[in-house]
Amino acid sequence: MTYRGRWALVTGASAGIGAAFARRLGAAGANVALVARRRERLETLAGELRRDHGVDARALPADLADPAAPDAILDALSRERIAPDILVNNAGYGLPGYYHASPWRAHREFLQVMVTSYAHFVRLVLPGMRERGFGRIVQVASLAGLVPGSAGHTLYGASKAFLVSFSQSLAAENEEAGVKVTAVCPGFTYSEFHDVNATRPLVSKLPKYMFMEAGPVVDGALAAVERGHVVYVPGLWNKYVAWLMKALPRTWAAKAVRRQSAKFRRSE
Ligand SMILES: NC(=O)C1=CN([C@@H]2O[C@H](COP(=O)(O)OP(=O)(O)OC[C@H]3O[C@@H](n4cnc5c(N)ncnc54)[C@H](OP(=O)(O)O)[C@@H]3O)[C@@H](O)[C@H]2O)C=CC1
Protein backbone atom coordinates (compact mmCIF):
# COMPACT_ATOMS: atom_id res chain seq x y z
CA MET A 1 0.00 0.00 0.00
CA THR A 2 1.31 3.43 -0.94
CA TYR A 3 0.29 6.55 0.93
CA ARG A 4 2.07 8.90 -1.46
CA GLY A 5 0.75 12.45 -1.11
CA ARG A 6 -1.13 11.75 2.09
CA TRP A 7 -0.33 13.09 5.58
CA ALA A 8 -0.10 10.86 8.63
CA LEU A 9 -0.24 12.12 12.21
CA VAL A 10 1.62 9.84 14.63
CA THR A 11 1.56 10.39 18.39
CA GLY A 12 4.30 8.95 20.56
CA ALA A 13 6.66 9.15 17.58
CA SER A 14 9.89 9.80 19.51
CA ALA A 15 10.47 6.15 20.46
CA GLY A 16 9.38 2.54 20.16
CA ILE A 17 6.24 1.59 18.30
CA GLY A 18 5.40 5.17 17.29
CA ALA A 19 8.81 5.74 15.73
CA ALA A 20 8.39 2.45 13.87
CA PHE A 21 5.01 3.60 12.56
CA ALA A 22 6.56 6.88 11.38
CA ARG A 23 9.35 5.05 9.52
CA ARG A 24 7.00 2.51 7.91
CA LEU A 25 4.56 5.23 6.84
CA GLY A 26 7.40 7.34 5.44
CA ALA A 27 8.67 4.32 3.54
CA ALA A 28 5.15 3.94 2.10
CA GLY A 29 5.31 7.53 0.82
CA ALA A 30 3.30 9.29 3.51
CA ASN A 31 4.25 12.72 4.81
CA VAL A 32 4.41 12.42 8.58
CA ALA A 33 3.55 14.79 11.44
CA LEU A 34 5.37 13.59 14.56
CA VAL A 35 4.05 14.25 18.08
CA ALA A 36 5.78 13.59 21.41
CA ARG A 37 7.47 15.66 24.16
CA ARG A 38 11.11 15.19 23.08
CA ARG A 39 11.64 17.82 20.38
CA GLU A 40 15.16 16.80 19.48
CA ARG A 41 14.16 13.21 18.79
CA LEU A 42 11.24 14.33 16.60
CA GLU A 43 13.43 16.71 14.62
CA THR A 44 16.06 14.02 14.07
CA LEU A 45 13.39 11.56 12.91
CA ALA A 46 11.78 14.17 10.65
CA GLY A 47 15.15 14.76 8.99
CA GLU A 48 15.65 11.01 8.55
CA LEU A 49 12.23 10.64 6.87
CA ARG A 50 12.92 13.51 4.47
CA ARG A 51 16.36 12.17 3.63
CA ASP A 52 15.54 8.46 3.35
CA HIS A 53 12.08 8.59 1.79
CA GLY A 54 11.78 12.01 0.14
CA VAL A 55 8.61 12.78 2.08
CA ASP A 56 7.68 15.84 4.08
CA ALA A 57 7.83 15.58 7.88
CA ARG A 58 7.00 17.91 10.76
CA ALA A 59 8.11 17.75 14.39
CA LEU A 60 5.27 18.88 16.66
CA PRO A 61 6.50 18.63 20.26
CA ALA A 62 3.64 18.53 22.77
CA ASP A 63 2.73 17.06 26.13
CA LEU A 64 -0.53 15.16 25.60
CA ALA A 65 -1.27 15.44 29.33
CA ASP A 66 -2.29 19.00 28.35
CA PRO A 67 -5.97 18.92 27.31
CA ALA A 68 -5.31 21.75 24.85
CA ALA A 69 -2.62 19.83 22.97
CA PRO A 70 -4.74 18.10 20.27
CA ASP A 71 -6.43 21.36 19.23
CA ALA A 72 -3.08 23.18 19.17
CA ILE A 73 -1.53 20.45 17.02
CA LEU A 74 -4.37 20.38 14.48
CA ASP A 75 -4.44 24.19 14.39
CA ALA A 76 -0.70 24.22 13.60
CA LEU A 77 -1.22 21.68 10.80
CA SER A 78 -4.25 23.57 9.47
CA ARG A 79 -2.20 26.78 9.22
CA GLU A 80 0.05 24.84 6.83
CA ARG A 81 -3.02 23.45 5.02
CA ILE A 82 -2.20 19.93 6.24
CA ALA A 83 -5.16 17.61 6.86
CA PRO A 84 -4.21 14.13 8.13
CA ASP A 85 -5.63 11.18 6.16
CA ILE A 86 -3.96 8.76 8.58
CA LEU A 87 -4.01 8.99 12.38
CA VAL A 88 -1.88 6.72 14.55
CA ASN A 89 -2.95 7.17 18.18
CA ASN A 90 -0.02 5.59 19.97
CA ALA A 91 1.46 7.76 22.75
CA GLY A 92 1.45 6.04 26.08
CA TYR A 93 3.10 4.76 29.23
CA GLY A 94 2.39 2.59 32.26
CA LEU A 95 1.65 3.97 35.72
CA PRO A 96 2.96 1.31 38.10
CA GLY A 97 1.54 0.50 41.51
CA TYR A 98 -1.90 0.10 43.03
CA TYR A 99 -4.60 2.69 42.39
CA HIS A 100 -4.66 4.14 45.90
CA ALA A 101 -0.88 4.63 45.88
CA SER A 102 -0.88 7.37 43.21
CA PRO A 103 -2.41 10.84 43.59
CA TRP A 104 -5.51 11.70 41.58
CA ARG A 105 -3.39 14.08 39.41
CA ALA A 106 -1.30 11.13 38.20
CA HIS A 107 -4.45 9.19 37.24
CA ARG A 108 -6.07 12.25 35.64
CA GLU A 109 -3.00 12.89 33.48
CA PHE A 110 -2.79 9.19 32.58
CA LEU A 111 -6.41 9.20 31.38
CA GLN A 112 -5.79 12.43 29.46
CA VAL A 113 -2.86 10.94 27.55
CA MET A 114 -4.15 7.38 27.12
CA VAL A 115 -7.88 7.95 26.58
CA THR A 116 -9.03 11.55 26.16
CA SER A 117 -6.28 12.67 23.78
CA TYR A 118 -7.00 9.63 21.57
CA ALA A 119 -10.73 10.47 21.44
CA HIS A 120 -9.93 14.15 20.89
CA PHE A 121 -7.57 13.53 17.96
CA VAL A 122 -10.14 11.26 16.32
CA ARG A 123 -12.87 13.89 16.65
CA LEU A 124 -10.59 16.51 15.10
CA VAL A 125 -9.48 14.49 12.05
CA LEU A 126 -12.57 12.35 11.35
CA PRO A 127 -14.83 14.96 9.67
CA GLY A 128 -12.17 15.74 7.06
CA MET A 129 -11.53 12.05 6.45
CA ARG A 130 -15.26 11.48 5.88
CA GLU A 131 -15.51 14.47 3.53
CA ARG A 132 -12.55 13.22 1.47
CA GLY A 133 -13.84 9.64 1.50
CA PHE A 134 -10.52 8.32 2.83
CA GLY A 135 -9.18 7.77 6.31
CA ARG A 136 -7.06 5.32 8.29
CA ILE A 137 -7.20 5.38 12.10
CA VAL A 138 -4.88 3.04 13.99
CA GLN A 139 -5.18 3.03 17.78
CA VAL A 140 -2.48 1.24 19.73
CA ALA A 141 -4.32 -0.67 22.46
CA SER A 142 -2.77 -3.77 24.06
CA LEU A 143 -3.29 -7.42 24.81
CA ALA A 144 -3.92 -6.05 28.30
CA GLY A 145 -7.13 -4.56 26.89
CA LEU A 146 -8.41 -8.00 25.89
CA VAL A 147 -7.83 -9.81 29.19
CA PRO A 148 -9.21 -9.32 32.75
CA GLY A 149 -7.62 -6.52 34.76
CA SER A 150 -4.43 -7.17 36.71
CA ALA A 151 -3.35 -5.92 40.14
CA GLY A 152 -1.05 -2.94 39.63
CA HIS A 153 -0.98 -0.47 36.69
CA THR A 154 -4.67 -0.23 37.48
CA LEU A 155 -5.96 2.02 34.69
CA TYR A 156 -3.73 0.56 31.98
CA GLY A 157 -5.83 -2.42 30.91
CA ALA A 158 -9.02 -0.39 31.25
CA SER A 159 -7.60 2.37 29.02
CA LYS A 160 -6.73 -0.23 26.40
CA ALA A 161 -10.11 -1.96 26.65
CA PHE A 162 -11.67 1.46 25.99
CA LEU A 163 -9.61 1.78 22.78
CA VAL A 164 -10.77 -1.64 21.55
CA SER A 165 -14.43 -0.83 22.06
CA PHE A 166 -14.05 2.77 20.78
CA SER A 167 -12.34 1.47 17.62
CA GLN A 168 -15.09 -1.08 17.00
CA SER A 169 -17.78 1.61 17.18
CA LEU A 170 -15.77 4.01 15.00
CA ALA A 171 -15.28 1.28 12.39
CA ALA A 172 -19.01 0.52 12.34
CA GLU A 173 -19.94 4.20 11.99
CA ASN A 174 -17.42 5.12 9.30
CA GLU A 175 -16.90 2.09 7.05
CA GLU A 176 -19.35 3.46 4.47
CA ALA A 177 -17.46 6.77 4.42
CA GLY A 178 -14.17 5.15 3.39
CA VAL A 179 -12.64 5.46 6.86
CA LYS A 180 -11.03 2.29 8.22
CA VAL A 181 -10.27 1.84 11.92
CA THR A 182 -8.06 -0.72 13.69
CA ALA A 183 -7.21 -1.25 17.35
CA VAL A 184 -3.84 -3.02 17.45
CA CYS A 185 -3.31 -5.10 20.60
CA PRO A 186 0.39 -5.93 21.00
CA GLY A 187 1.77 -8.03 23.80
CA PHE A 188 5.24 -7.33 25.13
CA THR A 189 7.15 -5.33 22.52
CA TYR A 190 10.74 -4.13 22.58
CA SER A 191 10.65 -0.35 23.14
CA GLU A 192 11.41 2.13 25.94
CA PHE A 193 8.07 1.40 27.59
CA HIS A 194 9.38 -0.89 30.33
CA ASP A 195 12.43 1.31 30.95
CA VAL A 196 10.21 4.36 31.42
CA ASN A 197 8.05 2.61 34.03
CA ALA A 198 11.02 0.80 35.62
CA THR A 199 9.63 -2.70 35.05
CA ARG A 200 12.51 -3.80 32.78
CA PRO A 201 14.10 -5.94 35.56
CA LEU A 202 10.77 -7.79 35.88
CA VAL A 203 9.87 -8.21 32.20
CA SER A 204 13.42 -9.18 31.24
CA LYS A 205 12.87 -12.40 33.20
CA LEU A 206 9.94 -13.37 30.93
CA PRO A 207 10.52 -15.88 28.12
CA LYS A 208 11.74 -14.26 24.90
CA TYR A 209 8.90 -15.83 22.91
CA MET A 210 6.54 -13.46 24.72
CA PHE A 211 8.23 -10.45 23.09
CA MET A 212 8.03 -8.96 19.56
CA GLU A 213 10.03 -6.32 17.77
CA ALA A 214 8.14 -3.10 16.98
CA GLY A 215 8.62 -3.43 13.20
CA PRO A 216 6.50 -6.59 12.74
CA VAL A 217 3.84 -5.16 15.08
CA VAL A 218 3.60 -2.09 12.87
CA ASP A 219 3.71 -4.01 9.59
CA GLY A 220 0.86 -6.21 10.80
CA ALA A 221 -1.14 -3.24 12.04
CA LEU A 222 -0.89 -1.37 8.72
CA ALA A 223 -1.87 -4.50 6.79
CA ALA A 224 -4.77 -5.04 9.21
CA VAL A 225 -6.21 -1.55 8.77
CA GLU A 226 -6.03 -1.88 4.97
CA ARG A 227 -8.00 -5.14 5.05
CA GLY A 228 -10.55 -3.76 7.51
CA HIS A 229 -9.47 -5.96 10.43
CA VAL A 230 -10.84 -3.93 13.36
CA VAL A 231 -9.19 -5.66 16.32
CA TYR A 232 -5.71 -6.93 15.41
CA VAL A 233 -3.51 -9.03 17.69
CA PRO A 234 0.07 -9.34 16.35
CA GLY A 235 2.11 -12.52 16.89
CA LEU A 236 1.18 -16.16 17.47
CA TRP A 237 1.82 -16.12 21.21
CA ASN A 238 -0.36 -13.03 21.69
CA LYS A 239 -3.11 -14.55 19.50
CA TYR A 240 -2.98 -17.68 21.64
CA VAL A 241 -3.26 -15.66 24.88
CA ALA A 242 -6.15 -13.61 23.49
CA TRP A 243 -7.94 -16.79 22.39
CA LEU A 244 -7.31 -18.56 25.72
CA MET A 245 -8.57 -15.61 27.76
CA LYS A 246 -11.80 -15.64 25.73
CA ALA A 247 -12.19 -19.42 25.92
CA LEU A 248 -11.69 -19.73 29.68
CA PRO A 249 -14.49 -19.00 32.19
CA ARG A 250 -14.04 -15.38 33.33
CA THR A 251 -13.14 -16.40 36.88
CA TRP A 252 -10.41 -18.76 35.62
CA ALA A 253 -9.10 -16.12 33.22
CA ALA A 254 -9.01 -13.54 36.00
CA LYS A 255 -7.07 -15.92 38.26
CA ALA A 256 -4.60 -16.68 35.47
CA VAL A 257 -4.03 -12.98 34.76
CA ARG A 258 -3.56 -12.26 38.44
CA ARG A 259 -0.98 -15.05 38.73
CA GLN A 260 0.89 -14.10 35.56
CA SER A 261 0.83 -10.31 36.01
CA ALA A 262 2.38 -10.59 39.48
CA LYS A 263 5.57 -11.45 37.55
CA PHE A 264 5.69 -8.13 35.67
CA ARG A 265 3.40 -5.59 37.30
CA ARG A 266 4.92 -3.40 40.01
CA SER A 267 2.73 -3.22 43.12
CA GLU A 268 4.36 -0.04 44.38
N1 LIG B 1 5.96 -1.99 24.61
C1 LIG B 1 4.99 -2.83 24.89
O1 LIG B 1 5.20 -3.92 25.45
C2 LIG B 1 3.58 -2.46 24.54
C3 LIG B 1 3.20 -1.14 24.32
N2 LIG B 1 1.88 -0.86 24.05
C4 LIG B 1 1.47 0.52 23.80
O2 LIG B 1 2.21 1.02 22.71
C5 LIG B 1 2.20 2.45 22.76
C6 LIG B 1 3.60 2.97 22.50
O3 LIG B 1 4.43 2.54 23.58
P1 LIG B 1 5.94 2.03 23.33
O4 LIG B 1 6.39 2.42 21.98
O5 LIG B 1 5.99 0.60 23.72
O6 LIG B 1 6.68 2.85 24.47
P2 LIG B 1 7.86 3.94 24.38
O7 LIG B 1 8.07 4.38 25.79
O8 LIG B 1 8.99 3.42 23.57
O9 LIG B 1 7.19 5.15 23.55
C7 LIG B 1 6.13 5.87 24.14
C8 LIG B 1 5.90 7.11 23.29
O10 LIG B 1 4.82 7.85 23.87
C9 LIG B 1 5.25 9.18 24.05
N3 LIG B 1 4.59 9.79 25.21
C10 LIG B 1 4.52 9.30 26.47
N4 LIG B 1 3.91 10.19 27.27
C11 LIG B 1 3.60 11.27 26.49
C12 LIG B 1 2.99 12.53 26.74
N5 LIG B 1 2.57 12.88 27.97
N6 LIG B 1 2.82 13.38 25.71
C13 LIG B 1 3.25 13.04 24.46
N7 LIG B 1 3.84 11.87 24.16
C14 LIG B 1 4.03 11.01 25.18
C15 LIG B 1 6.78 9.10 24.26
O11 LIG B 1 7.40 10.30 23.85
P3 LIG B 1 8.07 11.40 24.83
O12 LIG B 1 8.59 10.71 26.05
O13 LIG B 1 9.15 11.99 23.95
O14 LIG B 1 6.95 12.36 25.13
C16 LIG B 1 7.13 8.00 23.26
O15 LIG B 1 7.28 8.55 21.97
C17 LIG B 1 1.65 2.81 24.14
O16 LIG B 1 0.30 3.25 24.02
C18 LIG B 1 1.70 1.49 24.91
O17 LIG B 1 0.69 1.42 25.91
C19 LIG B 1 0.92 -1.84 23.97
C20 LIG B 1 1.26 -3.14 24.16
C21 LIG B 1 2.61 -3.56 24.46
Ligand SMILES: CC(=O)[C@H](N)C(=O)O
Ligand atom coordinates in the same frame (compact mmCIF):
# COMPACT_ATOMS: atom_id res chain seq x y z
C1 LIG C 1 3.08 -2.57 27.53
C2 LIG C 1 2.04 -3.59 27.48
O1 LIG C 1 0.92 -3.35 27.08
C3 LIG C 1 2.44 -4.89 27.98
N1 LIG C 1 1.53 -5.86 27.46
C4 LIG C 1 2.29 -4.70 29.48
O2 LIG C 1 1.18 -4.95 29.94
O3 LIG C 1 3.27 -4.23 30.10
